[in-house]
Amino acid sequence: MVIRAWGAQEPNESGYVTRQEYDALRKEVQDLKAKAPAPEAATEPQSGDQRRLDKAVERALAVAEGSGLGDTKPLITGSAAASYMDPEGGASSFGAEFDPMFLWQLNERLFFEGEIELELGESETETSLGAAYLAYLINDYALAGGGKFTVPFTVYHNHLDAPWINRLPTDPLIYSDGGIAPDSDVGVFATGAVPCREALFNYAFYVTNGPTLITDDPGAAGSLDFDNFTDENNNKAVGFRLGWLPVPALEVGYSFQCSRPNPSGFQTVHSKLHGVDLNYLKDIEPIAGRLTVRGAWVWSDLGDATYDPTGALGFGPLRFDNDRNGGYAEVAYRPTRAAERLLQDFEFALRYDRLDISSDAPGGGVDERWIPGVDYWITPRTVLEVAYAFDDREDGQDEDVFVVQLATGF
């Protein structure tokens, strides 16, 4: 016979329980009762529908957990547009463009943006790399990056040129092909914003390969090619933009860029670009709607040079004053508080464009455009735009055009 110490908790093989075991078991049952769900809920039989639903939830949870993307967060966004253009004296045509953006948040400080621009050309799809840069967030007020990025020279290309943001379906002349402001380039940048009481200041500094001076094209000699992404002469373009938001609805900025854009073998030419820009948007009760005012002016000061000095290219020697300037002013009104619901989705825009190039320069003269347009906002990011550009050129080669565009940002 084994004598157990009083109070021991080992199993009792006699078929009876001790008082201590009884009390312990009783307490355990009471605890379990307290924790158990209400009897009706616990005993209620599950219906077939309930079981199927539970299984479906289990499967969904398993799929959700299995498709987790880890710490790297991607996002595909961008814009697309379909358009119809009817130029006066030319053939009308439909067009389409698709600009997907691939964004990755690699961690809290590292960010990558890639953008591909797909557009229909005359006989094939034109593809270009809009952006491919990596940015590192240094602190709350500064970040730096490198790669191919939108040059922060005025705010148009960085903020306003997406087809669903632009209130009109065309770019201002200074930002179009043959314009005088840079779009995107390859290099490094540093940017950030600093609050100061009620105001906010922002800044951007950059160094890029820079534009190239066109020297051998009889129709464009003396102008800058901003789409040439290789450095022709080992001299980089250096620039900055300083922005100021005195009140939340208004931002004004000043931009500067200098470079030596002449290709190797051509005489040295210095380029200086100055730009000012303004962006204002406000809901105004007395006019029962939202008013948007945007504008920019750019001065391009290119050093004088003699193009085709030997006459070998057939258009020289040619020398001219190579100062260019131009800009735009745009006003848009959306009756967001109109009594008629339908009217609230319309927006009316008017833009004045101007580009002055010395009349002695190839392609020179003054080009002015008035572009009225009407937008219908199908959703906050999808808009149907109808506009007509009244073009007035000094040389009489006006290019009036009627444009309809359906654009969306996704």
Add this chain to the structure above:
Amino acid sequence: MTWEKTIRRILMGSASLLAILGATIAGCSANADRDARTARDPAPARQADPPGPGSDPPTLSAAAERGKQLYSTLGCQACHMVNGQGGTAGPDLSNEAGKGRSSQWLTAQIRNPKTNDPQTIMPAYDQLTDENVADLVAYLQGLSAGPATGGGRASSSRPVGQAAPAAVRPASVAAGGEVWGRRCGVCHNLRPPSQYSDAQWAVAVQHMRVRVPLTGSEQRKILEFLQATN
């Protein structure tokens, strides 16, 4: 210039003028409509104008007082302006009764804004209790109605200060909404927060931090708001 071009320019010019005229009419019609509603419903019309900067604040009913607290706690002022204070992402709410907004309309606007406007970016506050919504409606209607007013119609027995805690969002969320409207809305229309998931908003807002640029504080506030309301 050919005669076809001249005619085309005249036609397009006329279209532009019509467009601008339409805009003007729209603006006028909004004011005219408000005036007409005011004329049809003289009771709120007499008290339709919100109090001016120098005037005494109206005395609100108990329900409206609770609604006022809830309005602040939920962060409505991040997007909406009342008597000159608040954000601009949404419409000014100083005169809702004067605009002819019924209790039913305001209730629907709070519970599920898309019933009134399918394109609205306002998030649905469907987690609020009926009392919460009634208090908010009382507050908004009381703003327009002036002293000792119509807010009483929606009164309940619950004392002031007992807004449902479960519905409350932190003040930082409200601040994020204000920054979102101010910094993002100045360039483009704001998409409804529900269009992206939390993870997608994290990427999108970091993208805008680089593009705009935003400060780190603005980035965090905007993200908190979008993730809380999507």
